[in-house]
Amino acid sequence: MGTILPPLVNNSKLLRLALEYNNLHGSIPNEIGNLQSLEVLNLEANNLNGTIPSSIFNISSLLTLLLAFNSLSGPLPPTFGLQLPNLGRLSLGGNQLSGSIPSYLSNCSQLTFLQLNNKYFTGPVPEGLGHLENLLVLILGVNQLENQPESLELGFLTDLTRCRSLKMLVISENPFSSLLSHSVGNLSSSLQEFHAESCNIKGPIPKGIGSLRNLNMLVLSDNNLSGTIPPTIKGMKNLQRLYLDGNQLERSIPIEICLLANLGEMALQNNNMSGPIPSCIVNLIHLQIIISGKIPSILGDFQSLSALNLSSNSFSGGIPKQLGDLITLDYIDLSHNNISGEIPKSLVALPHLRYLNLSFNKLSGEIPTQGPFENFTAASFFENEALCGQPIFQVPPCKNQSNGKPKAKLLLKFILLVFAFTSILIVVILITMKCRKNNMKTQNTIDIVPTVEHRLISYQELRHATNDFSEANILGVGSFGSVFKGILFEGTLVVKVLNIQLGGAFKSFDAECNVLARLRALAL
Secondary structure, eight states: OOOOOOOGGGOOOOOOOEOTSBBBEEEGGGGGGOOOOOOOOEEEESSEEOOOOGGGGTTOOEEEOOOOOSSEEOOTTTTTTTOOOOOOEEOOOOEEEEEEGGGGGGGTOOOSSOOOOOSEEEEEEOGGGGGGGTTOOOEOOOEEEETTHHHHHSSHHHHTTOTOOOEEOOOSSOOOOOOOGGGGGGGGOOOOOOOOOSOOEEEEEEEGOOOOOOOGEEEEOEEEEEOOGGGGGGTTTTOOOOEOOEEEEEEOOOGGGGGOTTEEEEEOOSSOOOBBBOOOGGOTTOOOOEEOOOGGGGGGGTTTTTTEEOOOOOEEEEGGGGGGOTTOOEEOOOSSEEEOOOGGGGGGGTTOOOOEEESSEEEEEEOOOOOGGGGGGGGGTTTTTEEOOOOOGOOOOOTSSSSSSHHHHHHHHHHHHHHHHHHHHHHHHHHHHHHHHHHHHTTTTOOOOOOOOOOOOOOHHHHHHHTTGGGGGGGOOSEEEEEEEEEEEEEEEEEEEEESSSSSSHHHHHHHHHHHHHOOTTTT
């Protein structure tokens, strides 16, 4: 803590001055240029402010200059690089430096690491950077850099194809507003990471990008890329992370994705893609994050999948119940789609699920309440068509929402009612047939009683008369059925309901018919 004291900068034989992470404040003294033997100057991660003394850029012995993550401001001198022929590492990122990137920087032919990710560098990227043939890492992100005037493509990428040792290229968060040059496929075969997100890059992904066979991370998120994912992507055999989310890409995921055996993360959300995820993708045993595509049941085979994000697309269909087999899943975002159907009950078995977003879809049915759903709120289910459930989810209660016993009791009543109706109907038919038969046998041997007209009584009238065969109306219970008292507007009647499932019911019925047929009671 403190400032850089003058005695430190007056030792002309000093070779290394490393004061990083010391909470130093104030400005860098101009006398630091007196250290003409200095090889390493590291003042990173302090609170230094002001401009960078021009005297630093005259220390020709410098091999490493690290001033990143301070509050340094102002432009770099236009002659930057002319007096630093041995400089191998230059890190000025995380400051407030402004102006253009000096073109003479290309004279630092020994540079292997160049970091200039400030907020305020403007103008085009100097094309002379291609002369830095030893460059391994180039970081130009988070600036206000632009493309060369009147150039439709990112021309500086063509210039960088001469940097045959380049392993990392970061140009993200710059307003380039240009096409991605076809020459991107000619970048160093050693390139392992290419970051170009949020650059307003337009047009299709060049087919030549598949030539970057050693690339393990490609980030082109949040641009205006259009067209399809080129099938030539299969050439990037070492690709582990692919981020193409936030573009205007169309159609489905090409089957060639399945040839990327090392792919572990794939982000394609916020595009215009449709169609299914290729079934062969299940062969990508390292894949842990899938982001986009119609939700296929084969996702249940990804036992190592930890995150699933299909948000902000136009996917439809239901949520496959096989997602409940992904016991490692802790993140699911299916929001802003046209997904329909019910929430699978199998999701309650996901022990590690901590984030769920199903909002802005067309889901219906009851929201589960067990397992991880105990920790979710209404925000997970906003704007769906017909979800119902507990009040905590801010949805209407389900119409059939009640405890199990009333449901079972209602079902039992329904079954008994159907059985009773069927039994009574059969009994009435059999009694009618039997009585007719007995009347025919006895009409010549017995005196005919005066004719009495009895109207037909419907089953509904019997139900009403007996209070729906209420237990309160039972007059007696026999071995083969029950006798009910009923009241009609004509008067009182007696209804017997036989249990036809008992073996002796029919014999009992026959005996009763024979007796009833011989009785001369007007009420029968």
